[in-house]
Amino acid sequence: MSRLLLVSNRLPVTVKVEKDSVAVVRSAGGLATGLRRPHERSGGLWIGWPGDVSRLSDAQRSRVEAQLAEQRCVPLHLTSSEVNRYYEGYSNRVLWPLCHYMLDRIPRQDRDWEVYRKVNERFADLVAKQYQPGDIIWVHDYQLMLVPGLLRQRLPEARIGYFHHIPFPSSEVFRTLPRRDELLKGLLGADLVGFHTVSYVRHFSGSLLRQLGLDTDVDCITWEGRQVRVGAFPMGIDADAFDTLAREVGVLEDVASVRRGAEGQRLLLGIDRLDYTKGIPRRLLAVQRLLEREPSWRGRLRFVQVAVPSRTQVEAYATYREQVNELVGRINGQYGTVQNVPVHYLFRSFNEKQLAGLYRAADVMLVTPVRDGMNLVAKEFCAARPDDDGVLVLSEFAGAADEMRGALVVNTYDIEATADAIEQALKMPEAERRERMRGLRAQVKAHDVHWWVSHFLGRLQGLPTVSVNREKE
């Protein structure tokens, strides 16, 4: 029987150790959230890192392993040095800022490449060990860019897909990376390489041409006697699940209580991992600008910003957190009153039910990253609005802007224009809000995560059988 082997750095669940207690909690981020339900449906395996288990006792560890096995998760344990150099190091200090066009955040010397390569090999070894003929392997994201190539060496006949969840930058940016060629060749080990948008596909093809002299013929590249396909597959969410959740009595009670707390006020909402790509400072500045130029909004706006802790061991994230703290303090200091503050900043994780309550309570959702592969929060917001109300303000630098035509699309770098968009959203007549939201919801529902999975896997399975150049062997 053909199974689906999902391979990603992080499993959909992460082990959290706090003092003496151990919990297996849901992982944050678009990849884990998005693929969780397709994995539940597929009956296959998910191979990845379960988080740090080094401080667990043997008994705790075996309990965790049992829980993972129950969810068909195969753990790959990383040592603390691997976490530091492969995950925090090369993946999140080099590839993450590179793909988000933030070259000045990359350390001048890359010392972590070797460990990145070795951990990618460990992943390939574990996948090869789990592989049974006929299985389909689907590798995910920038932490594992070498894995398709390493798997091709180990399993020449395997059907391998790769999906890149973050932007693929212009070749002008990608070429700055000393290891650019190795990474491109790594991806070419797959039969199908997918991106969220047509621009990312173009950027990838541009890099292949510039770095490796490879031409893309429509959607096909010939590499080492094989054909590699590329394509845009915009990822969706489990729209029905969010829609159902947003109608639950418990959620509606949450909505009522949030609204009661903000009586006489309009509610702006932001929900992000606390990441410097998410544009939180600029968003705050836009809210501040609106309060500054339109005194009539003072006291009448409540901006709830949820920031989910993320990659806290990476310095850039700690600095960013301080910046956000400082800005929130500054705005609240300036426009707060004894009764009220404009910014309600919540630095913690929220479960799906709580998120659904916030989405449904909001008047305006602010999704304004400075750069984002797709951004699934924008889609969750729309799915969680069965009342057809609420306005989405969306950055043109999020992949989602290509599809979500009913949003107010803004250039996040233009604070004045973002403040204008927030005001337009706040003043939008009900009929226009509903018309836009109906269009957005139809789009999010039609192109949900199940559509995305079947679209990608259908393409992968439908490709001609892998032809390996045996003469070379």
Ligand code: G6P
């Ligand atoms: C983004 C990436 C994912 C990553 C997630 C959370 O969505 O595309 O690959 O898993 O962020 O980040 P973390 O570093 O905690 O896994």
